[in-house]
Amino acid sequence: MAGKNEKPGLSVGLAGVVIAESTISLVDGEAGKLYYRGYRIEDLAQNCSFEEVTYLLLYEKLPNRKELDAFVNELRRRRTLPDHIVKMMKSYAKHMNTMEALRTTVSALAAGDPDASKVSYEDNLQNGIGLIAKFPTIVAYHHRLKQGKSVVQPNSKLGFAANFLYMLTGKVPDEMSVRAMDMDFVLHAEHSFNASTFGVRVTVSTLSDMHSALTTGVGILKGPLHGGAAQEVMHMLREIKTPKNARKYVMDALAKHTLIMGYGHRVYKVYDPRARVLKKTATDLSRIKHNMKYMQIADILEDVMSREKNIYPNVDFYSSIVYHALGLPLELDTPIFAIARSSGWVAHALAQYKNNKLIRPLDRYVGPIDLKFVPIDMRP
């Protein structure tokens, strides 16, 4: 903090600036560890459903059985989209990609909802839960509508992850696919003050409402520097094609200073703990599908990247192989991230609201001053 007469330092991109205390998640980039509310991500990913982890993020404690059952039921009950929203989605289905449709629909859901603009802590919590419940429905509906198919209504017998897969295809998914999807949602649910979460908190800091905050979150996540890397990984794996091309591909890329997608991280300077968990899931799924090609390529990339650059895979690398093994279309990679991250966004929105101070950084003006004003008709 600058002294009274001292000018504040410049931090482009807010790099290295700490703007709040948080009890939501700890990203320990040096040790390669991630905690949600103090729990190790590995324990949560192995043992919890996305619903359980969402409860943890929103209510700041793990639920007991009764609390979890009630929360699961609430999410199931609030999955459906009003008819006027589905009608509206049909009108833009062909003209938008899924992230554009998600951004527009999250905002539109305020229409006809008398509570949408209320902003007490409890209203924010309730509106947040309603939106988390609806994210998968919006993504699945849009995906089908865009292909000219009819929507598949949510299945009240299925949990969050299973129902999402069901709404995409109309088929009840197998247990292993559900587990993989659930784990992927848990691993993407929260990651401290990343760009979209920061945007959510800026929105809430003006005392704007939860629909506006999550619309901001989706809009920011849409950018390729944030949510788009998993898709890029699959493009790269397809380009590499076979394990025998992998070593040369990486060496050539490094020689040309081209990025290897799904590698490196701004915070983790060691192996991303989420990637470690997902690597096992990607291996298991690939084995079951009798297609180890991408895992063999992955082994070679890890070997070369660790030796040549001391850089390791991030969460997007192995989630892209998981999505491929689950038969999910590439276009859904970023929307799936948004579905998962909606719970972290709501947790941060609540935390911001609880201890609010308007977020308003400064800039350093470097333009001219005292220019002579020239009336419009006298300008060259």
Ligand SMILES: CC(C)(COP(=O)(O)OP(=O)(O)OC[C@H]1O[C@@H](n2cnc3c(N)ncnc32)[C@H](O)[C@@H]1OP(=O)(O)O)[C@@H](O)C(=O)NCCC(=O)NCCS
């Ligand atoms: C995520 C990312 C932006 C982090 O970047 P960063 O912390 O700013 O890292 P730096 O740009 O300081 O990189 C340090 C060095 O590693 C190299 N590097 C970093 N990520 C690399 C990658 N994926 N492939 C090849 N080289 C990489 C940089 O070129 C740089 O090399 P140099 O010192 O010879 O110039 C970067 O690793 C990246 O673009 N990765 C690929 C995209 C991706 O997977 N994004 C999802 C992140 S979850």
